[in-house]
Amino acid sequence: MSSEDLTNTTENKKPIFRNIDADDADPETTEIESACMNCFRSGQTRLLLTKIPFFKEVVLMSFKCEHCGFESNEIQSASEIQKKGVRIELSVKNAEDLNRRVVRSDYTSVSIPEVELEIPSQSQKGEITTVEGIIARTIRGLTQDQEVRKIEHPEAAASIDAYIHKLNSLRELKSHFTLILEDISGNIFVENPFAPSSDPNCKIIHFERQKDQDRILGLYSPEDSPNADENDHDDESSEAQKKNLLKPIAEDAWGIDDLNGEVLQFQTLCQLCGSSCETNMKLTKIPHFKEVVIMATVCETCGCKTNEVKCGGGIEEMGIRFEVRVENKEDFSRDVLKSETCSLKISELDCEVGPSALGGRFTTVEGILVAMKDQLQNEGCLFRDSADDEIKNRLESVIDKFDQILASKLPVTLILDDPAGNSYVQSLAECDEIDSNLIIEKYERSFDQNEELGLNDIKTEDY
Structure with a gap:
């Protein structure tokens, strides 16, 4: 295959799950023959793979029988089963x-x-x-x-x-x-x-x-095997031997020193269109903080670019809260590590983003603000044409204020609250000085926050 043919093939690729667009002449509907549940004769079912803003990928199904006129519609989730x-x-x-x-x-x-x-x-x-x-x-x-x-x-x-x-x-x-x-x-x-x-x-x-x-849900662990109980005693000694044999190999293969200078790649699926793509992963250390795993994905099909950060350590003993006053370009340049459990809030805009909305990422204050704006701008008008004018006008007003913030015309306070304590904001002051635009507060987690993190059910003594 020539380079020109390869280029044309790449250009003709379309996302599996696409936004519903009135101007899309080819909505990629699929028709299959199926039995009518009313008269039991053959009818037609239409399938449409699409996305719901602020939600997930779904499959819309519509059935119509030409013989008896029976109609039905159904929706099924096409995204993976969530962790919780x-x-x-x-x-x-x-x-x-x-x-x-x-x-x-x-x-x-x-x-x-x-x-x-x-x-x-x-x-x-x-x-x-x-x-x-x-x-x-x-x-x-x-x-x-x-x-x-x-x-x-x-x-x-x-x-x-x-x-x-x-x-x-x-x-x-x-x-x-x-x-x-x-x-x-x-x-x-x-x-x-x-x-x-x-x-x-x-x-x-x-x-x-x-x-x-x-x-x-069809999720089974190795312990659910019918022969798991019978083989437990026989496998204990062999598993112990395997661990002892594999320990030096694992330490050499996955040592921190080796991974710090290496970029690993693995296959994954694009979070927007579901197409196959590669994710690059690297282990690095943030000064004055901890080791983190940075992952970046680029989809060749739809052009989606994402980055995600996973903290290398466990949950801290206390939660942490940052208040960052954003007034000038210097404040925009602060490094920010937002973990998956960290929520964002801008009081001046009455805008709040939950922990799972932007995921974990390592960026700057400007990068966080741009990500918040882009998400509202790209997916803010929920269900597009069916959204109320009041909601559309409110979102447009918020986006305009984001433009003023990014142009340093509107000073705001960005609040990051992470109950797990795995987030970080860079201080611009010297070691012995206090950063007047940054307030850091550590606090004891509430019962509900521990429940959200799954800590109330963890038993570390007498187990």
Whole structure:
């Protein structure tokens, strides 16, 4: 293959998961023949691989039967199962909360304690809906065959009518209620109408999955093997011998001194389009801090460039909080290490970014601000054309203020809060001097923060 053909092949590559665009003449839909669940004759299912801003990659499926007219649509998550499950508690107080968009997978359970409503996971297919849509779907399910039920089982029908009346009261907001979504796969999303500010009515909790939950998702560990218990005693001595034999080899192969000057490469998938690409990884040491692993990825298919930082040490004994006053170009040049557990906040803009939004990265103050701006600018108008004008105007105003900050016209205070204590901000003062624009505070973590980091379940004595 000539270099010209190779260039043309690379240019013709398109991301597997692309943004929905009205100007895209080739949306890459796939049609497959499938059986109709209503008349059992052949129909057509259309598949579209796309992305939801601020969320993940999804597969949209639409079915239509030309024989009986039956139609259905479904959404499935195409992203990997997350490391932790997610529980979202939304306090519904007004019509705006009812209109919040919700993305849920097959593994999402839904409950409303006020009316004792519980929808188990895997009982409904994943979908893109709203809070009101979840209630409306429940009412439709209860109403089905209600006329026949009134004749054959009048008492049960009367109880269902009374319960439907309660659900309609929720839709009419006659009282406040709490919607609880829990997903062991971690692939759920609830719209934040206050973006880019934090959501005062929504609480998000990440939790460690139990073994039985991992098995539901198809995740198994070597200990789950049927013969694991039988072979435990036989393998103990051999495993000890292997560790003793491999220890000097591992120390030579993975020694810190050797890795400090070496760049390792491994295959991975692009986080935007899902195409295969290479990630470069290097171990380095930040002065006055600790060793970190820096990873950089460039996708040749969609051109996405990402970098990520993993701390080489464990969780520190105390959390750490930085307040950086950004007033001039010198402040923009500070080195910043933001770990995966560090959240960002700019009080002057009422803008707050969660720990998982930008990931871990080693950059400067300017780089952090540019990354925050780019994420809001590229994916800020949630669901694009369907976004409210008020949200669009609010985001445009925030982006304009980011431009003023980057032009040194608007001084702000950037706050980095890391409960794990694995973040770092460079001081511009000399050793014996105090940096007036940098405040560093160490604090004791709360129970909830330890729970988020998985420290409450760790037992280090008498185990």
